[in-house]
Amino acid sequence: EVEKAHPSFSPGYRSWAPVQDSGLVHDSRETGLHAHTTPASVTTPASGPLPFPERYLIIVAYQGTQRWVEVPESIGGLPVCALHNKVFANNRSLVSLAMPDSVLSLGLKTFAGCSKLETVVLSDSIRFLDPMTFSGCNSLRQLHLPARLERIERKLLSSCPIRVLRIPESVSEVAEQAISEHALERIEVAEGNRAFATDGMALYSADSSKLIKLYVGCDAYEIGTACTEICDSAFKSHSELSSIVLGPNVGRIGAYAFFGTGLARIEFAPSLRDIGNRAFFSCDKLVEARFSEGLEKVGEHAFAKSSLTRVHLPASLVSLGRGAFEGTRIEFGPDGAFRIDPRNEHLATDGLGIYEKSSAGTTLRSMLKRVEEYRVADGCTALADNVFANDATIRRVLLPQGLERIGAHCFANCRGIAELDLPQTLRSLGDCALAGTSIAHVELGASLAKLGEGALAVHVDHDNASPRLPLTVSVASDNPEFSLVDGFLCKGAPDALDCVLLADSAHAAATPAQAISIGAYAFNGAVLHSLQVGRNIKNVHPKAFQNMRRLDKIFVAVPRQTSAPASVCVEFPHDSTAAEGAACSMALDDDGEFFRFEDYDAWVIQYWLLNKRDCATVARMILARLDDPVKLSGKMRAQFDTAMRAILFNVFRHYTRTRDFAGFERLDRHGFIDLDVLDEMLEDTQRRQETEATGYLLDMKNRNYGIREEDFSL
Numbered sequence: 001e002v003e004k005a006h007p008s009f010s011p012g013y014r015s016w017a018p019v020q021d022s023g024l025v026h027d028s029r030e031t032g033l034h035a036h037t038t039p040a041s042v043t044t045p046a047s048g049p050l051p052f053p054e055r056y057l058i059i060v061a062y063q064g065t066q067r068w069v070e071v072p073e074s075i076g077g078l079p080v081c082a083l084h085n086k087v088f089a090n091n092r093s094l095v096s097l098a099m100p101d102s103v104l105s106l107g108l109k110t111f112a113g114c115s116k117l118e119t120v121v122l123s124d125s126i127r128f129l130d131p132m133t134f135s136g137c138n139s140l141r142q143l144h145l146p147a148r149l150e151r152i153e154r155k156l157l158s159s160c161p162i163r164v165l166r167i168p169e170s171v172s173e174v175a176e177q178a179i180s181e182h183a184l185e186r187i188e189v190a191e192g193n194r195a196f197a198t199d200g201m202a203l204y205s206a207d208s209s210k211l212i213k214l215y216v217g218c219d220a221y222e223i224g225t226a227c228t229e230i231c232d233s234a235f236k237s238h239s240e241l242s243s244i245v246l247g248p249n250v251g252r253i254g255a256y257a258f259f260g261t262g263l264a265r266i267e268f269a270p271s272l273r274d275i276g277n278r279a280f281f282s283c284d285k286l287v288e289a290r291f292s293e294g295l296e297k298v299g300e301h302a303f304a305k306s307s308l309t310r311v312h313l314p315a316s317l318v319s320l321g322r323g324a325f326e327g328t329r330i331e332f333g334p335d336g337a338f339r340i341d342p343r344n345e346h347l348a349t350d351g352l353g354i355y356e357k358s359s360a361g362t363t364l365r366s367m368l369k370r371v372e373e374y375r376v377a378d379g380c381t382a383l384a385d386n387v388f389a390n391d392a393t394i395r396r397v398l399l400p401q402g403l404e405r406i407g408a409h410c411f412a413n414c415r416g417i418a419e420l421d422l423p424q425t426l427r428s429l430g431d432c433a434l435a436g437t438s439i440a441h442v443e444l445g446a447s448l449a450k451l452g453e454g455a456l457a458v459h460v461d462h463d464n465a466s467p468r469l470p471l472t473v474s475v476a477s478d479n480p481e482f483s484l485v486d487g488f489l490c491k492g493a494p495d496a497l498d499c500v501l502l503a504d505s506a507h508a509a510a511t512p513a514q515a516i517s518i519g520a521y522a523f524n525g526a527v528l529h530s531l532q533v534g535r536n537i538k539n540v541h542p543k544a545f546q547n548m549r550r551l552d553k554i555f556v557a558v559p560r561q562t563s564a565p566a567s568v569c570v571e572f573p574h575d576s577t578a579a580e581g582a583a584c585s586m587a588l589d590d591d592g593e594f595f596r597f598e599d600y601d602a603w604v605i606q607y608w609l610l611n612k613r614d615c616a617t618v619a620r621m622i623l624a625r626l627d628d629p630v631k632l633s634g635k636m637r638a639q640f641d642t643a644m645r646a647i648l649f650n651v652f653r654h655y656t657r658t659r660d661f662a663g664f665e666r667l668d669r670h671g672f673i674d675l676d677v678l679d680e681m682l683e684d685t686q687r688r689q690e691t692e693a694t695g696y697l698l699d700m701k702n703r704n705y706g707i708r709e710e711d712f713s714l
Contacts, residue, residue: 161182165187226247434456
């Protein structure tokens with residue numbers, strides 16, 4: 001009704017939640033502002049209820065062409081208290097705008113795309129600004145932020161070349177990337193602000209103990225004596241910064257603090273304890289760093305891709321992160337330029353690896369350089385997680401006797417490693433420790449007591465027409481935990497075995513009779529065509545069949561019954577275009593009924609989905625079951641449900657073509673047709689003008705759910 005009476009009124013108000021007693025109050029051709037009333041229940045996002053009066057106006061559109069605009073404090077005696085979404089968005093003429101303190105709220109993207117906007121004075125009553133309020137305002141140089149603003153959102157002013165910015169008294173947080181640093185000449189903090197302080201260039205915490213962010217670009221900067229911490233990303237990407245003087249009390253440098261800066265040299269004070277991850281990453285001009293006694297931690301990749309040529313780490317250092325000096329110009333090696341003070345009681349190096357010493361033994365923590373061959377130092381008792389992971393250079397690693405533990409993913413994806421002699425003293429091999437390697441054979445010693453999930457899941461090349469067989473395994477005869485039984489690596493007591501891995505290269509296999517479970521990656525990459533699953537198997541890991549692409553059939557044992565076969569055969573044809581009805585076959589009993597899979601439903605389907613087979617085939621297979629529900633959960637359940645719904649319509653159309661309405665009854669009897677499915681089927685038959693099928697489905701719907709009013713048209 002409003003649009004009919006006032007054609008120029010913007011219809012955008014309809015998206016503003018809930019509007020009651022709406023009415024056009026002002027439609028001035030002079031100002032181009034359009035407004036309407038709204039109830040006092042409206043609130044702004046994230047800032048809670050605002051003190052709106054009982055009746056007020058919301059500006060919903062601006063269609064003027066003036067360069068300077070002043071939002072009126074009231075129109076027709078009613079106060080203007082809010083601006084709607086995108087009121088001035090993409091206005092190409094607006095240069096300057098001011099608004100009264102009666103405005104309590106701005107909508108989304110209020111000034112987005114105003115490319116010529118240079119000056120904005122916002123209402124001091126506003127508490128929240130949408131992060132996209134000034135998006136694309138690349139000419140905005142002067143801005144008065146609201147005195148009651150609570151937070152400066154991420155990227156709020158990132159595209160605005162503001163020269164002087166004053167942080168209001170009420171602001172308690174400035175998000176990362178909230179302010180553009182390229183044009184800012186000075187930053188100020190209002191008197192009385194309890195969260196921040198400033199020296200005009202950087203923002204500090206109120207007590208100046210934390211340097212939060214440098215906002216004004218400079219080539220040299222000196223940190224004050226009160227500062228004890230440099231926060232994350234404080235100087236990040238200030239490439240013009242070539243010199244820094246750290247205060248004498250700085251104890252921590254945060255992650256990414258000097259990332260990508262132009263520093264050439266830096267000297268750390270004795271007070272420094274912690275250098276965060278990637279703190280000096282990609283400082284390609286940094287050639288010298290002097291470390292003092294007292295430093296305890298250097299984070300991962302802290303100085304990576306810098307131009308350091310020499311490093312001498314102090315005796316106080318306790319932790320050195322992975323890749324801390326990767327990609328530098330340091331010549332690593334026994335006689336190289338990388339040194340750790342020999343008095344250090346926690347860390348040591350042979351020039352290539354970093355070793356951590358503790359009461360439990362010595363651990364190879366990380367590698368300083370990628371090499372083709374590496375001999376782990378004598379006396380090392382453990383390899384930490386991920387030590388060689390994803391190293392495309394390494395070809396050979398020599399492990400010492402006395403090594404007891406290899407961590408998770410230690411050699412993961414090291415495709416160049418074709419052989420690895422595990423020491424007889426090894427007690428634990430972590431999750432996926434050898435995953436993705438090219439190792440062909442592994443010997444497990446008498447001491448091995450723990451084998452993580454996928455520890456022996458080696459690489460299988462499916463692009464090759466004749467993929468390489470998975471690794472083979474031998475086990476020391478006196479190992480009390482692991483043994484080889486019927487070609488499987490098994491763990492546990494003789495009468496309750498867990499199948500860990502198919503340990504030989506057979507094309508057909510049968511799980512041991514005493515096996516009760518099949519573990520993760522047990523058949524990883526196996527070139528099997530046939531698998532017999534024993535009747536005692538109670539649990540099959542969802543990833544048991546990872547990387548199998550050639551399995552044709554699984555024989556599932558069933559409880560023995562009168563005149564019943566010993567197992568049910570499930571065939572997995574490789575041709576996914578096989579005709580319907582020939583997708584799978586199962587043995588029949590004397591009554592011509594299919595045997596039930598019992599608990600095997602779930603993992604047979606898991607095998608199929610895991611190897612990206614035809615989901616429709618699984619659905620057809622389950623349609624052949626009797627009454628057992630499929631035991632699936634999570635994402636796999638959703639995948640199966642989608643496949644089931646798709647195949648139901650294919651089966652339905654097949655029944656429609658053949659007039660096999662008994663098939664509908666069977667689907668309905670086993671619970672595959674609910675009300676939603678019936679309605680979709682009815683819609684399909686109506687579109688195809690299949691009168692007989694439509695009538696049959698209506699009769700089924702009437703029996704099960706009753707005919708509804710909308711069905712009479714059919």
